[in-house]
Amino acid sequence: MSKYNFFAMVNRMKLIDRWALMHNTSKEDIAQHSHSVAVIAHALALIGNRKYGKDYNADRAAVLALYHDTTEVITGDMPTPVKYYNDEIKNVYKDIESVAAKRLLTMLPDEFKADYRPVFEKTHEDRELWALVKAADKISALIKCIEENRMGNREFDLALKAQEEKVEAIDLPEVKYFREHFLPAYYLTLDEHTK
Numbered sequence: 001m002s003k004y005n006f007f008a009m010v011n012r013m014k015l016i017d018r019w020a021l022m023h024n025t026s027k028e029d030i031a032q033h034s035h036s037v038a039v040i041a042h043a044l045a046l047i048g049n050r051k052y053g054k055d056y057n058a059d060r061a062a063v064l065a066l067y068h069d070t071t072e073v074i075t076g077d078m079p080t081p082v083k084y085y086n087d088e089i090k091n092v093y094k095d096i097e098s099v100a101a102k103r104l105l106t107m108l109p110d111e112f113k114a115d116y117r118p119v120f121e122k123t124h125e126d127r128e129l130w131a132l133v134k135a136a137d138k139i140s141a142l143i144k145c146i147e148e149n150r151m152g153n154r155e156f157d158l159a160l161k162a163q164e165e166k167v168e169a170i171d172l173p174e175v176k177y178f179r180e181h182f183l184p185a186y187y188l189t190l191d192e193h194t195k
Helices: 006-015 030-052 058-067 087-105 110-120 124-150 154-168 173-181 183-187
Strands: none
Touching: 006 030, 006 087, 030 058, 030 124, 030 173, 058 110, 058 124, 087 110, 124 154, 124 173, 124 183, 154 173, 173 183
């Protein structure tokens, strides 16, 4: 009987911490982060459909987001300042991610590889959904910075300002709507939420 390691490897996402170069009041792993990104990407797709006449597949956006950082079970989470230090490092890291994605796909039975390939190898058909996932990824990072800042962690002061600017610069109406209608609640305390 054949045995396959794919899902056991995906399960290891909970072991890969994010924000490794910074002191955190609360640890965040890539499984938690991917859940957050999936929830937000799904919401952005629904906002696009309901408010802006788009025809996004919200469920597909959520699935792409769930798996968007899965290669990091092989590569680890490279801190953003390192990953994007220059084009050479960025391109080499993309190559490493591609190799990791191919490695993960080899851990599946052949009859399932075609189903999972599009979550690891971006297709033209999913380009609009990947844009939503990328936006959701930035929003999720901003939310982490907000949470750390609210807990008095000054380590995230500059990151918070940088992430706010990155999210503000995203030129998607769905993101603007989320920013205006949903993001302010993340700055509130529990008591302020329940008033």
